[in-house]
Amino acid sequence: MAKRVLLAEDEPNIAESLTFLLDRAGFEVTVETDGRGALTSALDAPPDVLILDVMLPEVDGYEVLRQLRADRRAEGLPIVMLTAKGQKQDREAALERGADLFITKPFANSDIIAAVQELSEGRPKPVTAVSS
Amino acid sequence: MPDTIVGTRIRQRRREVGVGQAELAKKIGISPSYLNLIEWNKRRISPDLLRRTARALDLPADLLDGASESRLLETLTEIAHLPALEPLGVEREHTAELIGRFPGWAKAVAAMARSEREARAHANILSDRLSNDPFLSETVHHMLTRIAAVRSAADILSDYPDLPADRRERFSRMVHEESRSLSDVGEALAVYLDKAEEADRVMTPLDEVEALFEARDNHFSEIEAAAGALSDRLTDPRPIPRSTLARTLAEQNLTDPIAELIDGQSQVTTAAARKRAQKALLNYAVGAILMPLNAFGERAVALRYDAEALAQAFSAEIGSVCHRLTALPRRNDVPRFGYFRANAAGTIIEMLGLDGLALPRYASACPLWVLYRAQQAPETMIRQHASFPSGQRFVFVARARHTGVIGFGKPRHYVTDMIAMSEADAARTVYAPEPTTRAEDVGPTCRLCPRRSCVHRVEDPLAE
Numbered sequence: 001m002a003k004r005v006l007l008a009e010d011e012p013n014i015a016e017s018l019t020f021l022l023d024r025a026g027f028e029v030t031v032e033t034d035g036r037g038a039l040t041s042a043l044d045a046p047p048d049v050l051i052l053d054v055m056l057p058e059v060d061g062y063e064v065l066r067q068l069r070a071d072r073r074a075e076g077l078p079i080v081m082l083t084a085k086g087q088k089q090d091r092e093a094a095l096e097r098g099a100d101l102f103i104t105k106p107f108a109n110s111d112i113i114a115a116v117q118e119l120s121e122g123r124p125k126p127v128t129a130v131s132s
Numbered sequence: 133m134p135d136t137i138v139g140t141r142i143r144q145r146r147r148e149v150g151v152g153q154a155e156l157a158k159k160i161g162i163s164p165s166y167l168n169l170i171e172w173n174k175r176r177i178s179p180d181l182l183r184r185t186a187r188a189l190d191l192p193a194d195l196l197d198g199a200s201e202s203r204l205l206e207t208l209t210e211i212a213h214l215p216a217l218e219p220l221g222v223e224r225e226h227t228a229e230l231i232g233r234f235p236g237w238a239k240a241v242a243a244m245a246r247s248e249r250e251a252r253a254h255a256n257i258l259s260d261r262l263s264n265d266p267f268l269s270e271t272v273h274h275m276l277t278r279i280a281a282v283r284s285a286a287d288i289l290s291d292y293p294d295l296p297a298d299r300r301e302r303f304s305r306m307v308h309e310e311s312r313s314l315s316d317v318g319e320a321l322a323v324y325l326d327k328a329e330e331a332d333r334v335m336t337p338l339d340e341v342e343a344l345f346e347a348r349d350n351h352f353s354e355i356e357a358a359a360g361a362l363s364d365r366l367t368d369p370r371p372i373p374r375s376t377l378a379r380t381l382a383e384q385n386l387t388d389p390i391a392e393l394i395d396g397q398s399q400v401t402t403a404a405a406r407k408r409a410q411k412a413l414l415n416y417a418v419g420a421i422l423m424p425l426n427a428f429g430e431r432a433v434a435l436r437y438d439a440e441a442l443a444q445a446f447s448a449e450i451g452s453v454c455h456r457l458t459a460l461p462r463r464n465d466v467p468r469f470g471y472f473r474a475n476a477a478g479t480i481i482e483m484l485g486l487d488g489l490a491l492p493r494y495a496s497a498c499p500l501w502v503l504y505r506a507q508q509a510p511e512t513m514i515r516q517h518a519s520f521p522s523g524q525r526f527v528f529v530a531r532a533r534h535t536g537v538i539g540f541g542k543p544r545h546y547v548t549d550m551i552a553m554s555e556a557d558a559a560r561t562v563y564a565p566e567p568t569t570r571a572e573d574v575g576p577t578c579r580l581c582p583r584r585s586c587v588h589r590v591e592d593p594l595a596e
Contacts, residue, residue, distance in 0.1 A: 010584070011277055013306045017284040020299070024292070034585070055273070055521055057585045062523045063570070084276035093523060105280035109287045110219075 002028040003120040006047035008038035008064065009082065010056055014105075018051070018112065025113050027120070035059030043073050048120040051112070052099075054083035054090070062097060069098040078119035082107070138182070139173035140232025141201075145189045146171075159188040201231050207242045220290065240307060244282055247314045251275045269522060270576060271321050278314040282307055338483065340405035341412050345484050347399055350458040352416060354393060358386055359420030366421065374422060374447040382417040390414060412482070416459070419452045429460055437467060437561040439529065439551065440513055450531055451549045458484045458551075467557035472550045474503050486552050489526055498575040499588050506530035506548045515563050517555070519571035521582050527558035527565060 005027045009015040015031050022029045030047070032038040035056040042050055042064075050068075054061035061081060068074040081094040084105040094102045101115050146156050157167040160181060169175040177185070186192065205228060211217070212224040231238040255272055285306040289295070295303070362381045366374055390413045394400055400409045423446045435441040443453045457469040470486030497504075502516035509532070516528040530550035538544070555571075558564050565571070575581030578591040 010582075011281060013281040013310060014277070014284060016306070017281070017288055017303070020288060020303075021284075054523060055582050057583050058573075059570070060519060060521070060523060060573075063519070084273045084280065090523065105276050106283045107280060108219075109284055109291070 002026055003048040004028045004030065004045075005116055005120070006030050006032065006038065006041055006050045008032045008035065008051065008056060008061070009053045010034060011053070017109070021109050021113055022116065025117065027116065033057075035061065035064045039064050039067055042068055042077065043071060046074050046077050048078070049116050050077055050079045051116065052079055052081055054081060054094070062093060065094070065097045065099055078122075080112075080115055080119065082112075138177055138201075139171050139175075140229060141235075142177075142185055142189070143171040144233060145191055149189060151189070156185070156188060160184045201235075204231050204235075204238055204242060207245070208238060211241065211245045220287070222290075237304075240304075240311065241286070244286065244307065244311050244314075247311055247318065248279055248282075251279060251314060251318055268321075268324075270581070271317060271324070273522075273582070275314065275317050275321075278310050278317060281310040282314065285310070337402060337405035337408045338480070340400045340402065341409045342483055342485065344394075344397060344399040344409055345412070347397070349462060350484055351461070352393065352413065354389065355386065355413065355417050356420050356425055358389060359417050360424055362386075362421045363424050375418065375449055375452070378418045378421040379414075381421055382414055386414070386417045390417065415452070415455065419448070419456045419459075422446050422448045422452065423456050425459065425461075428456055429466070432457070432460065435562075437469075437563070439531075441562075450533060451547075454549045454551045455484070465560075467553050467560050469557075470552040472503055472552065474548050474550070476507060476546055478504055481547070486526075486554070489524075489552055497577055498581065499590075500572070500574040500586075501550075502528045502530045503548055503550045506550070507532040507546045510534065510544075510546050515565070516574075517565040517569060517571040518574045521573075521575055525555035525571055526552050527555060527561075527563050528552050529563050 003026075005022050007015060007018055007022070007029055009018065009031065010033045012033075015033070019029045019031060027048075030041060032041050033056075036058040038050070038052065038056065039059060041047075052061045052064060056064065059067075061083070065079060065081065068077060068079065078100045079098070080101045080103055081099040082103050082105065083090060083094075091102045091104075100119060103111060103115065146153070153167055153171070154164045157164040160167075161184070162181070166175065170177050208227050208231065209224070212222045212227055255275065285303045289300065289303050289307070359382070362378075362385060365381060366377055387410075390410060393413065394406055394409050400406055423442075428442070428446070431445055432442060435445065437457065439450055439453045439457065442448070442456075443450045446453070448456075451473065454469075454471050458471045460466050460469070462468070468486060470489055471482070471484040472480060473482040474480050501518070502514050506512075506514050511531065511533060513529060513531045516530070518526050518528055520526070528550055529552075530548050532546040532548045534544050535547050536545045553561065553563070555565070573583060573586075575583055575586070578586075578589050581589070583589075
């Protein structure tokens with residue numbers, strides 16, 4: 001069964017290219033174009049990997065990351081942050097908030113695919129139920 | 133080398149116009165086998181034969197002569213040898229073939245590389261300004277996004293030779309669209325930089341005064357010292373407000389020292405700016421007399437920097453308190469405040485900036501800032517937890533107050549005072565946002581704001 005990738009990216013051309021690449025690499029891809037949708041999607045049906053752009057409408061990527069890391073339904077979800085902001089503080093902000101990886105635009109296609117492959121294979125088993 | 137391209141171009145053109153090899157050979161007076169050798173780049177073509185061939189194929193000779201292709205070849209060869217592209221395994225030996233068979237593609241790649249080189253050059257020039265200029269920061273973000281889209285699509289075209297025709301067409305169009313957007317952003321940036329340089333040379337009086345305050349870190353020790361001596365005289369048996377008395381003391385005692393202070397610095401140069409600086413520093417002095425810094429600092433901590441409570445404690449106007457907050461010493465345990473004052477038209481009439489937060493100088497700011505809506509509810513402190521597209525978060529607190537003469541039947545005019553602080557600093561104040569509330573999305577200005585779905589947008593982003 002194909003591993004699932006949730007791609008939260010509001011730039012349509014980048015989303016299309018990444019969808020093509022991930023599809024060719026054997027992943028099943030779902031695209032969300034705003035932070036609210038990404039959050040809902042990631043919590044309702046946690047994917048194997050989330051690629052999360054920082055600059056998303058509605059709710060930005062940092063906030064999505066923060067909320068996901070605070071929610072046990074998404075525990076262990078590998079998250080790759082994607083942003084055009086390559087400055088040190090952006091990277092630190094993403095990693096401090098719990099991102100697994102931070103990739104800056106422009107990126108090499110092969111880096112994204114390699115990162116997703118690695119994270120999808122190494123992901124710890126997700127917590128799907130919480131006992132009270 | 134150019135001959136290599138010429139043969140391919142002849143073959144391609146001949147097929148385009150539907151002429152057989154034998155037919156063309158006859159027209160130009162050579163044998164089909166010799167034409168075949170030329171077309172497969174096994175023989176060089178003489179200038180005379182090139183002219184005859186161009187005529188027979190209904191093409192200008194210069195399109196076949198290889199001059200423009202030669203330049204393109206040099207460019208692409210250079211690109212193919214870029215160390216950054218080494219891992220891609222670019223087929224350097226097929227560069228001439230690419231130019232001959234797909235001249236449009238070859239030009240697109242060269243144009244993309246040129247755009248990227250220019251964009252990178254711009255980015256290098258601007259790097260030292262990025263952290264303080266939201267315009268430039270956002271523009272670079274747009275550029276990098278466009279470059280990312282171009283690079284990803286171009287790599288797909290290069291790495292997946294089995295792409296179906298419709299997908300190839302789609303990614304090709306993507307490269308074209310994004311390259312054009314990138315070019316537009318680069319052009320807009322160049323225009324912006326020209327304006328910025330011009331504006332730096334001709335600063336407004338407001339800019340000059342702001343520069344003076346910035347150079348002194350919003351703190352004038354000589355005024356503080358002189359004001360301290362005057363604070364003790366803030367007693368008068370007559371029913372005169374303290375603020376009126378403080379202003380009278382400042383005007384009588386500090387007008388000349390302030391003029392001397394302005395004379396001794398370099399930021400304020402024009403007569404209009406001197407007048408404005410004199411007024412701003414007199415206001416500063418009034419604040420210093422009313423709220424001596426040590427006492428103000430201690431009280432501010434106790435009241436958790438509540439501007440209204442401080443105004444009441446020191447019988448001062450809210451605007452003076454907001455201004456005074458910016459003069460607090462720079463220490464790790466003291467929040468840093470910025471201060472903005474706007475009139476009803478939305479014009480900024482005073483600004484003491486904050487690190488990482490600057491109003492656009494060359495366009496309207498974002499209308500979602502609380503600074504612009506506080507006048508809907510005058511005399512009320514309104515807090516805004518603002519989230520910028522860059523991910524930075526600030527807390528803005530604004531209050532509109534009446535100004536000018538008040539009386540029945542007279543129109544009321546308001547100005548808005550706003551203090552700004554980082555989200556982290558706000559935690560030390562009464563303005564700390566509730567942990568459960570979501571920060572409100574705002575932007576720097578429409579032109580550079582990537583929030584496409586914002587209903588308040590009045591201009592498209594530069595990169596559209």
